Amino acid sequence: MKYLPLVWSQLFRRKTRTVLTLLSVLVAFLLFGLLQAVQIAFESGADSADAKRLLTTARYSIIEPLPMSYALRMERVQGVVAVAYADWFGAKYQNESNAFAVFAVDPARYLDMYPEFEIAPAQREAFMKTRTGAVAGKRLMDRYGWKVGQKLPISSEIHAKTDGSLDWEFDLVGVFDAEDPAVRANTDVVLINVAYFDEARQSGRGKTGWYITRIADADQARTIAADVDRLFMNSPDETKTAPEKEFAIGFAKQIGDLGALVTRILLAVFFTILILTGNTMAQAIRERIPELAILKTLGFSNVTVTALVLGEAALLLSIGATLGMLTAVSIIPGLNSATGGRFPPLFVHAETFVLAAVVALALALAVGLPPALRVHRLRIVEALAGHR
Amino acid sequence: MSSLNQILHITLINLRNVPRRLGTSLVVVVGIAGVVGVLVSVLAMGEGFRHTLASTGRPTRVIMLRAGSDAEMSSGVGRDQATLLGALPGVARDDAGRPLVSAELFVMVDLPRQGQSDPNNVPFRGVQPAAFAIRDEVRIIEGRHYERGVREVIVGRKAAREFAGLGVGSRIAFRDSDWTVVGTFESGGDVHESEIWADAEVAMSAFRRSGFQSVTAALADPTDSGLADLRASIARDRRLSINVLREPEYYAKQASILSKLIGVLGYSVATFMAIGATFGALNCMYSAIASRQTEIATLRAIGFGGAPVVVSVMIEALALALIGGVLGATLAYVYCDGASLSTLNFNTFSQVAFDFRVTPGLLARGLVWALLIGAAGGLLPAIRAARVPVTVALRTA
Numbered sequence: 001m002k003y004l005p006l007v008w009s010q011l012f013r014r015k016t017r018t019v020l021t022l023l024s025v026l027v028a029f030l031l032f033g034l035l036q037a038v039q040i041a042f043e044s045g046a047d048s049a050d051a052k053r054l055l056t057t058a059r060y061s062i063i064e065p066l067p068m069s070y071a072l073r074m075e076r077v078q079g080v081v082a083v084a085y086a087d088w089f090g091a092k093y094q095n096e097s098n099a100f101a102v103f104a105v106d107p108a109r110y111l112d113m114y115p116e117f118e119i120a121p122a123q124r125e126a127f128m129k130t131r132t133g134a135v136a137g138k139r140l141m142d143r144y145g146w147k148v149g150q151k152l153p154i155s156s157e158i159h160a161k162t163d164g165s166l167d168w169e170f171d172l173v174g175v176f177d178a179e180d181p182a183v184r185a186n187t188d189v190v191l192i193n194v195a196y197f198d199e200a201r202q203s204g205r206g207k208t209g210w211y212i213t214r215i216a217d218a219d220q221a222r223t224i225a226a227d228v229d230r231l232f233m234n235s236p237d238e239t240k241t242a243p244e245k246e247f248a249i250g251f252a253k254q255i256g257d258l259g260a261l262v263t264r265i266l267l268a269v270f271f272t273i274l275i276l277t278g279n280t281m282a283q284a285i286r287e288r289i290p291e292l293a294i295l296k297t298l299g300f301s302n303v304t305v306t307a308l309v310l311g312e313a314a315l316l317l318s319i320g321a322t323l324g325m326l327t328a329v330s331i332i333p334g335l336n337s338a339t340g341g342r343f344p345p346l347f348v349h350a351e352t353f354v355l356a357a358v359v360a361l362a363l364a365l366a367v368g369l370p371p372a373l374r375v376h377r378l379r380i381v382e383a384l385a386g387h388r
Numbered sequence: 389m390s391s392l393n394q395i396l397h398i399t400l401i402n403l404r405n406v407p408r409r410l411g412t413s414l415v416v417v418v419g420i421a422g423v424v425g426v427l428v429s430v431l432a433m434g435e436g437f438r439h440t441l442a443s444t445g446r447p448t449r450v451i452m453l454r455a456g457s458d459a460e461m462s463s464g465v466g467r468d469q470a471t472l473l474g475a476l477p478g479v480a481r482d483d484a485g486r487p488l489v490s491a492e493l494f495v496m497v498d499l500p501r502q503g504q505s506d507p508n509n510v511p512f513r514g515v516q517p518a519a520f521a522i523r524d525e526v527r528i529i530e531g532r533h534y535e536r537g538v539r540e541v542i543v544g545r546k547a548a549r550e551f552a553g554l555g556v557g558s559r560i561a562f563r564d565s566d567w568t569v570v571g572t573f574e575s576g577g578d579v580h581e582s583e584i585w586a587d588a589e590v591a592m593s594a595f596r597r598s599g600f601q602s603v604t605a606a607l608a609d610p611t612d613s614g615l616a617d618l619r620a621s622i623a624r625d626r627r628l629s630i631n632v633l634r635e636p637e638y639y640a641k642q643a644s645i646l647s648k649l650i651g652v653l654g655y656s657v658a659t660f661m662a663i664g665a666t667f668g669a670l671n672c673m674y675s676a677i678a679s680r681q682t683e684i685a686t687l688r689a690i691g692f693g694g695a696p697v698v699v700s701v702m703i704e705a706l707a708l709a710l711i712g713g714v715l716g717a718t719l720a721y722v723y724c725d726g727a728s729l730s731t732l733n734f735n736t737f738s739q740v741a742f743d744f745r746v747t748p749g750l751l752a753r754g755l756v757w758a759l760l761i762g763a764a765g766g767l768l769p770a771i772r773a774a775r776v777p778v779t780v781a782l783r784t785a
Contacts, residue, residue, distance in 0.1 A: 016671075016674055017671055017674065017675065020667045020668075020670050020671040020674070021667070023664075024664045024665075024668050024671075027661075027663050027667070028664055030660065031657065031660045031664075034660075035657070060497060060498060061495060061496045061497050061509070062496065062498070063461070063496050063509075064495075064595075090462045092456065092458070097458040097459065097735070098734075155456060157456060157458065157459070157463070158457075158462045158464075164629075236596070249506070250506040250507060253501075253504070253506045253508075254508050254509060254731075254732040254739070255731055255732050256729060256730065265430075265657055268661075269664075271418070272418055272419045272664070272665065272668070273664075275414060275419070276419060276668045276671075279411045279412055279414065279415045280671070282411060283412070
């Protein structure tokens with residue numbers, strides 16, 4: 001630690017060069033933080049998944065409906081604690097298709113299934129009692145400026161009412177939110193009361209889209225999933241049950257390998273940074289060969305001088321990485337509000353910081369080692385003689 | 389000596405000097421190659437996706453959906469309505485007088501990608517016999533057509549490539565029973581190549597559907613007035629609540645969300661990288677002029693003007709940037725062009741397969757970015773080089 005001032009003054013010996021290099025490193029880590037946040041946002045479903053929840057869909061395709069009567073039979077499966085179901089409404093709001101998701105649910109069953117959705121008890125009560133009731137996630141309320149108590153006109157692209165009209169209207173009786181940023185992405189949804197929806201729709205009555213089951217023991221997930229599917233085997237509506245996390249991962253994979261794309265971009269970014277800082281370091285050391293030789297003359301050991309050079313590389317990259325990650329953290333709230341909630345909320349995950357530290361350290365070693373070894377081998381007489 | 393001549397001479401001296409500053413010059417080249425490579429490849433992905441959807445359909449054909457539905461998946465057209473639509477005078481007829489109209493079932497089936505096990509929403513289309521007369525770009529390239537009334541399917545070229553178990557002769561388990569893949573088709577690289585096709589009647593009974601999702605028809609009169617007549621005749625019939633779109637218009641809409649997303653991703657990442665690369669270029673050019681301080685000062689002392697110095701430094705920066713740009717664009721072309729990919733189209737909620745397309749336009753855009761970064765990185769050092777007083781420069785060197 002006592003060498004820190006020395007390393008510091010060596011690093012900033014040529015201010016312009018160091019500052020410019022630092023800025024490049026900063027931008028690289030800023031990009032790293034942002035891209036990781038995007039990737040995590042897309043895969044956040046898997047992150048926020050509850051190991052004690054299973055999802056059941058129709059066996060051959062997620063779009064095929066299942067009978068609502070399955071709920072009662074699923075509840076009787078050993079190890080199942082609770083069952084909820086939801087149906088896809090196919091919302092069109094202000095002429096925009098799928099502006100947000102709308103699920104037709106049994107209010108009590110659904111809200112009990114997702115305790116991470118926080119809703120005021122009185123509003124929950126109102127949602128259960130109001131047949132035409134709806135509740136919406138806080139981010140959606142903010143995006144569209146809705147107020148609790150207003151009428152909410154939403155069209156459906158799929159479900160016509162008995163009079164043939166596709167235009168529905170609900171009473172917005174509540175709002176829910178989630179503390180955890182990984183869960184908050186799942187709150188971009190409007191829940192409507194299935195009691196009214198099922199009665200008022202023209203076709204598909206008595207059917208629902210998917211089931212969510214809560215189980216007592218997460219270790220039993222596979223067995224219970226198999227038990228549920230066996231229940232409906234060879235019926236007209238066979239099922240496919242999997243842990244929520246698997247389902248979320250599967251959905252993220254449908255989008256394709258976003259992770260691989262992000263990794264490739266970041267490889268390009270860090271390769272550039274490697275060349276850039278490597279060059280800066282090499283240049284800085286080359287200029288200082290006589291000074292380093294003098295340090296050795298004064299009695300600094302080979303190891304110490306080598307450590308000084310490595311320390312300089314580490315300092316350069318850690319300052320740049322820290323500033324970059326801090327910038328990422330500070331601009332993300334702005335980005336979130338700029339996208340108007342149309343994108344899952346971005347946040348920098350704790351793991352990303354750890355990963356950034358590892359990358360910074362690896363880069364420091366890669367750019368610091370060659371000049372450090374050169375300095376280690378440096379012979380005082382030659383070094384002093386070679387430079388003027 | 390004319391200033392043009394001066395510029396030429398100083399620039400030549402500079403450029404001859406570059407090999408001696410290989411390290412710093414490499415930073416500019418690699419930095420800019422990175423920006424251009426990433427920009428061009430991400431945009432090539434967007435371009436490929438857009439091209440696949442844009443090349444789907446012809447303006448002489450229309451797709452009819454339930455009014456209020458923007459995508460086939462959410463649309464529903466009853467059997468009775470489909471019959472009424474086929475009988476409309478605006479629909480073209482074949483030589484035997486049968487209407488060129490195909491009412492189609494459009495559902496999703498779960499299939500894993502090659503070498504994976506997670507299910508993907510692969511589009512499955514049940515078509516009527518006229519579908520092949522209407523879409524004459526569809527051609528069987530392997531195997532044969534399915535037989536009517538039998539559980540057989542033909543598979544689009546790209547679907548067969550992306551998803552597991554779709555080779556000719558294999559059997560796939562969808563609802564109720566197995567289906568046999570009897571052929572592979574191509575259709576000019578459009579979106580249908582991501583689909584599985586079967587006879588509509590067989591598919592409807594297997595998927596237990598009583599209605600269709602859409603009706604595709606050839607226009608009798610493909611002009612705007614012909615389309616307007618067709619729309620008017622539908623509007624007059626109170627049994628029909630149908631929206632008519634020319635195919636290209638419909639498919640262009642289906643590309644909107646994903647192309648926007650890819651564009652935003654590509655440009656934001658490239659912008660950040662460009663900022664980083666500009667700092668790298670600034671660094672390089674500052675150290676370039678620092679190493680030549682005496683030389684530049686000497687030139688100015690013997691009568692060379694400031695402007696030629698500025699221009700020469702700029703030219704060096706731009707030349708390095710151009711090399712980086714060409715390198716990045718070449719890498720993007722070699723690694724990405726034609727690479728295939730399948731993703732979930734958020735508009736239709738189903739998988740669409742497409743190829744990266746590195747177009748000349750994208751390459752040019754990459755080079756423009758490279759030159760802009762070079763210019764931004766060269767300007768300040770160039771001005772500094774020209775403004776340091778000659779006496780100071782000579783003394784401190």
